Every structure is written in structure tokens, then in C-alpha cells.
Amino acid sequence: MQLDEIDRKLLRILQDDSRKSVQELGDAVGLSPSACHRRLRALEERRLIAGYHALLNPGALGFSMQFFIEVGLISQSEAALDAFEAAVRDIPEVLECHLMAGQSDYILRVVCRDHDDFERVHRRLSARLPGVARIHSNMSIRTVKARTGLPI
Structure with missing residues (x-):
């Protein structure tokens, strides 16, 4: 997908701070607010921008532990994968x-x-996810690097 330097710069800025106004974004990339707004709309329509979110602090909200859990299923059939994926979507801690x-x-x-x-x-x-053969849990001691943005 073709992106010019203005598009790439807009995406980099938004990844770092999506609360910037269209005026601030336009100033940063050398566009008027209306031209910047059109660029943003085009990036959204091309699905390069999937959404805008607040990044929450897990520790401040009481989530002091993070785990990476490896799951092996009894079967890798399409039905087994679909059932597992549907069930895991209903667990908010995942x-x-x-x-x-x-x-x-x-x-x-x-x-x-x-x-x-x-x-x-x-x-x-263990009990509610269908088709689970084994679970192996790894506790994260400390996050060394966490980046939500992509290297554009």
C-alpha cells in the first residue's frame, strides 16, 4: 500500500498521541486543518487506522500480574479452533x-x-475452554518493552 511521507508522519504522530487535534496534526505535517482532515479520513477509509483508544495503566487499575499462557488443544480441526476462539473471546482477562x-x-x-x-x-x-489438552503458564516479571505502534 502506497503511503507518502505526510501519511507516514501522520500515522507516527497518531500512534504516539491520538488526542492531538486536527489543527495540531496539520501544523506538524504542514497541512491546513481541512486538508489534514481529508488525509485522516482517507487513511481511515483505507483501514490503515483501525481505531482510536486510550492506553490504560494496568497497575494503577489493580492488574499487577500478567501471564503468557500457552494452550494446546486435543484437536486442530476447524470446529475445535472455532469453538476455542469463541469461548476465549468471552473471558475479559484475556x-x-x-x-x-x-x-x-x-x-x-x-x-x-x-x-x-x-x-x-x-x-x-482449564474448565470452560473447549478442547484444551494442556496449559503452560508463564508469569511476566517485568515489561521491558511494550509498544502499541508499528515501525512506520
Whole structure:
């Protein structure tokens, strides 16, 4: 997909701070507010901008623990994958779920408030997710790098 330097600069700025006004964005890339607005609309229509979100502080909200959980399924049939994926979407503590190629079928990123909360979530994963053969949990000690943006 072709992007010119103005588009790339707009996307980089928005990744760092999506609260900037169209006026501020236009000033930063050398466009009038109306021209900047048209550029943003075009980027949204081309689905290069998927949405605008607030980045919340998990620790400040009481989510002091983060886990990466590898899940192996009994079967890798399309029906088994669909059933697992539908069920995992209903667990709010699962922030991400990735279908993998390799040793595990899925890797989940899960947040919990404390050890008791993790036990509850782990039981829910084990008992309620269909077709689970094994679960291997890895606790994150500290986030070294977390970036929500892409290297544009």
C-alpha cells in the first residue's frame, strides 16, 4: 500500500498521541486543518487506522500480574479452533489470543489482580475452554518493552 511521507508522519504522530487535534496534526505535517482532515479520513477509509483508544495503566487499575499462557488443544480441526476462539473471546482477562504455528496452538496474554485472581482465571481457562489438552503458564516479571505502534 502506497503511503507518502505526510501519511507516514501522520500515522507516527497518531500512534504516539491520538488526542492531538486536527489543527495540531496539520501544523506538524504542514497541512491546513481541512486538508489534514481529508488525509485522516482517507487513511481511515483505507483501514490503515483501525481505531482510536486510550492506553490504560494496568497497575494503577489493580492488574499487577500478567501471564503468557500457552494452550494446546486435543484437536486442530476447524470446529475445535472455532469453538476455542469463541469461548476465549468471552473471558475479559484475556487481552490477546494468538493462533500459533509451532509447539503451542495458542498463546494468550492474560492480566490478573493477584494470585487468587490468577487461580480463578486459570480454572476458568482449564474448565470452560473447549478442547484444551494442556496449559503452560508463564508469569511476566517485568515489561521491558511494550509498544502499541508499528515501525512506520
